[in-house]
Amino acid sequence: MPRVLLTEDDDDLAFALTRLLNQRGYDVAWAATAAQARATAAKADHDLVVMDLGLPDEDGHDLLRGLLAGDPTIPVLVLTARDEAASAIKAIRLGATDYLTKPVESETLFSSLAAALEQSTLRRSLEAMRRQSMEGEGIVGSAPAFQRAMRALGQAAGAAHAPVLITGETGTGKELAARFVHRASPRSGGPFVVLNAACLPKELVESELFGHEAGAFTGAKAGRRGLFELASGGTLFLDEIGELPLDLQPKLLRVIEGHPFRRVGGEREIRADVRIVAATHRELAAFVEAGQFRQDLYFRLKVLGIHLPPLRERVEDIPLLVECFLSKFRETMGTAPPACSGEAMAALARYRWPGNIRELRNVIERAIILTPGPAIRIEDLPPEIAGPPAASARPAPQESLEDILQGRMVEAWENSGRNLSQTARTLGVTRVTLRSWLRKAGAYPVKD
Template sequence: MPRVLLTEDDDDLAFALTRLLSQHDYEVERAATAGQARALAAKALHDLVVMDLGLPDEDGHDLLRGLLAQDPTTPVLVLTGRDEAASAIKALRLGAADYLTKPVGADTLLSSLSAALEQSTLRRSLEAMRRQSMEGEGIVGSAPAFRRAMRELTQAAAAVHTPVLITGETGTGKELAARFVHRASPRKDGPFVVVNAACLPKELVESELFGHEAGSFTGAKTAHRGLFELASRGTLFLDEIGELPLDLQPKLLRVLEGHPFRRVGGEREIRADVRIVAATHRELSAFVDAGRFREDLYFRLKVLGIHLPPLRERVADIPLLVACFLTKFRESMGTAPSGCSAEVMAALTRYRWPGNVRELRNVIERAIILTPRSEIQLTDLPPEIAGYTSAPVAPAPQESLEDTLRSRTVEAWEASGRNLSQTARNLGVTRVTLRSWLRKTGVYPVKD
């Protein structure tokens, strides 16, 4: 239920507005003065503010400026008797979401409130993006184990309320897989919020996830929205879920089962329309046996359990991954080698890759920085990887990097039904890059 702070000094009008909004599922908290409004805004968070400019203790424009400075993600609607262009222009320039004059029709007011809520969702999506830990780069591959995982991720994306548990070794791309689930789901227009449970101090995990009210603990001077609220209508990615404190796991389980939650120090119940995607490189069943993870939460999370294979089990994807990394670095750095020598590719495909795809990406970035040549050579690789060429190389001619890229591009293009956007997403590249690749195949005349 959206929470509205109504700042109106006219008792009769405030009563009528409260009744109207309550009938349309808004929770209303009323302030009669600017001072009361500031106090209520500091004490608790609201989804919307509806305020008059003609207040008895302060100019409404000053209150508007103060409220937006305190919480810029909460839209403020001005509802006033001042039918003056100068006043309206000033309010809108300060950041008011709308300027309505009294008397106002119920339909007009409700329509403005609805539009402001949409604006609020957008602003909080931007705030959520600001608090994310990293941006995804896309995921590519055609090895059988990888294809199976991608098929399961695609199927999971459609189940918009069911939690997903992604497992796999460090560096296999669990966050990228979570982003894929979000972008392939009906929630794709909502926020994608990332939190790593292993990176948060234990005493702050609950506040970060569920928020807190002002004064709920030392240092909590103002109210704070948690990541569950910031992820509303979107996806919350809980990385390293095995590190979540045991005492918080029952609260997470209740939210997963559709129950409301309260901010730390709060009494108001909040419901968040959020899809949970969790990930871990741990063996959670072992954590359950050791008493470090709740069994009921484990089984709730693993309804849709998806395992990402390590890179050593998808060696055939290494040439395509290398090609994609070279393209990405060329786009970001402005220059990069066109490919790798046969010896380099042999070493890359024989190495065991304990750090998986992340380690491969780092090795390619290092080689690009170090090499002055148009092709990556063995001397550009770390010694522990370059040494893997000591194994005998098969005498059969090796497919070049360009040939590998061409064949994988054609395969992905056909698999998507020749859908440019879908193919670009599957390969983790831009549409411009994909068009360039397709033209180079000589098979498809792709128009701009």
């Protein structure tokens, strides 16, 4: 049964709406003021909000902003009088899903509710898919650059046929991002097939992609299907696309554009329903300028171009990533220290991470093996990380990393109306971790 938070100060209208919604199978929680709405939202999760902007104790736009800060995925339908068009437009810009004019016609109301619930279900499914497919390997974070990339990946997932080009430095999680696009797309029931173009001799790449017939070349004793055929109905991930042989690129372009292909040594034309997701750490535009990559293929691949930021541009996410890796290693190794010391965390924040998230994961695994105590120490880190920062490195921030993290968590907690579950979901941490940090900051009682 969908749960609705109704915020309306007109008792008669609230009673009528509640009764109407109950008759259609909605569970309604009514709040007459903004304060009551915040308290109700903090106590329980809701599937959508229907709210009036003219509230007696607070401007409705401020309440709207606060509710969406606590749960950005929740749809909010705004109730407005006929002369409040400007106010309704402002609400839409703040993130409201729709606005309804009083008096509300029942069919208009339920049509808007159905559309909002469908949108909310899609958003939350994408978020759950993101966590399932990426969190286990540490692809989590709240840094703005990372969140922009995640939103772009979610949007790309819905375009089941358009090519996607994921760029980013080595170790930023490009294959995991590609897997997310596949799992969150309508093709999720099909195969996800991977080819790393840098791992094969150039003369074998064509056979690997398109297959070959028996006798096509020395050693081809039997025919073999290529990856395009194996990936039919699903996604073909072409990693390190910049290493693809130049003479093979026209054939790849034709297949991406929907043309049939032939196996090496074959005459029969084959069609495959495949979505291409490509990735590279190279600057493909520079390759095009140098004549090492076809311009037409480059433009076709980057229809949906998404860049994953390096870890040095996401320093605030390092504590979340460390906690994620510690949790992961506790599952796989049976044991791992429950925390990382403040001194070690500060050293991790100072380091520039040329290997990005992959390097951080390896460093945490090494530290887990070496540490004898309940927390990772600075001496458990590699010398290049534990030592003093190089003169050319970015100066350390005046605030400690712990202060920054505590401040972000307290701010997110306050913005959510002090809802522990919503804040933990927003930050990508467990409730236990969030509660511990809030207590360290003096913002959470010692006992629940």
